[in-house]
Amino acid sequence: MLELSGINAFYGQSHVLHDISLRLADGAGVAVVGLNGMGKSTLLKSIMGAGPTVRGPVRLDGQDLDRLAPHRRARLGLALVPEDRRIYPHLTVAENLALAGHAGTAARPPYTVEEVLAFFPLLRRLAGRKGFQLSGGEQQLAAVARAVLARPRFLLLDEPTEGLAPLIVDAMGTEIRALRARDGMGLLLAEQNVEFARACTEHVLVLNVGSIAFSGSWAAFDADPAIRDRHLSL
Numbered sequence: 741m742l743e744l745s746g747i748n749a750f751y752g753q754s755h756v757l758h759d760i761s762l763r764l765a766d767g768a769g770v771a772v773v774g775l776n777g778m779g780k781s782t783l784l785k786s787i788m789g790a791g792p793t794v795r796g797p798v799r800l801d802g803q804d805l806d807r808l809a810p811h812r813r814a815r816l817g818l819a820l821v822p823e824d825r826r827i828y829p830h831l832t833v834a835e836n837l838a839l840a841g842h843a844g845t846a847a848r849p850p851y852t853v854e855e856v857l858a859f860f861p862l863l864r865r866l867a868g869r870k871g872f873q874l875s876g877g878e879q880q881l882a883a884v885a886r887a888v889l890a891r892p893r894f895l896l897l898d899e900p901t902e903g904l905a906p907l908i909v910d911a912m913g914t915e916i917r918a919l920r921a922r923d924g925m926g927l928l929l930a931e932q933n934v935e936f937a938r939a940c941t942e943h944v945l946v947l948n949v950g951s952i953a954f955s956g957s958w959a960a961f962d963a964d965p966a967i968r969d970r971h972l973s974l
């Protein structure tokens with residue numbers, strides 16, 4: 741269980757997240773939606789301890805992560821694919837994936853590069869290509885695959901579909917659903933693509949200027965069209 745109990749996040753003097761509470765059980769899927777600048781990325785980075793100053797507890801199985809650097813949190817089973825997903829341009833896709841191999845734990849050993857390439861058929865034929873020889877969308881797919889290789893307990897994905905062709909969005913959705921089913925991976929997904937988010941998760945949290953404007957099931961979200969009208973672009 742990953743649990744945030746009323747956290748606040750700051751960049752210097754700027755107070756960006758306000759009293760965010762959230763519970764993500766193992767295997768559960770929660771989407772974080774909202775317009776540009778509402779705090780989605782800040783929320784994911786706060787959980788990873790990567791960037792903003794955070795006040796208030798972020799707990800994993802009751803353990804406060806407060807003082808743990810991002811790589812320590814990774815070892816406990818968290819993986820973040822940030823907005824500026826960097827893969828190494830001069831390494832091949834397979835080499836980029838292999839770099840994540842040291843991550844896993846005894847309880848959750850990492851996947852092999854071969855296994856991950858089998859999960860992402862679009863990447864398989866690109867395995868020998870260098871990062872700089874990939875399209876933006878292919879790089880995004882590679883960054884997601886690299887995070888998956890560590891077999892995280894909780895995968896934090898920051899707008900993985902941004903700028904992707906519809907075909908790749910579909911492929912990514914299929915892979916993410918399969919991974920969740922196969923491995924009981926928890927997913928926290930920041931997205932502006934509501935249809936993709938809905939296809940990958942059960943619950944949705946709407947952020948509005950750093951506060952929770954709505955939290956509930958997709959059915960509850962759909963039952964109140966005003967939420968969508970007010971907080972999401974069409």
Ligand SMILES: Nc1ncnc2c1ncn2[C@@H]1O[C@H](COP(=O)(O)OP(=O)(O)OP(=O)(O)O)[C@@H](O)[C@H]1O
Binds near residue numbers: 782783932
């Ligand atoms: N490094 C930073 N330093 C200062 N302010 C920041 C920093 N990163 C983000 N902010 C501010 O924090 C607020 C939330 O930004 P955040 O990136 O979390 O939004 P977002 O919902 O992810 O937006 P987008 O959909 O555009 O990615 C914005 O007002 C933004 O300007």
Ligand SMILES: [Mg+2]
Binds near residue numbers: 782898
């Ligand atoms: Mg963002």
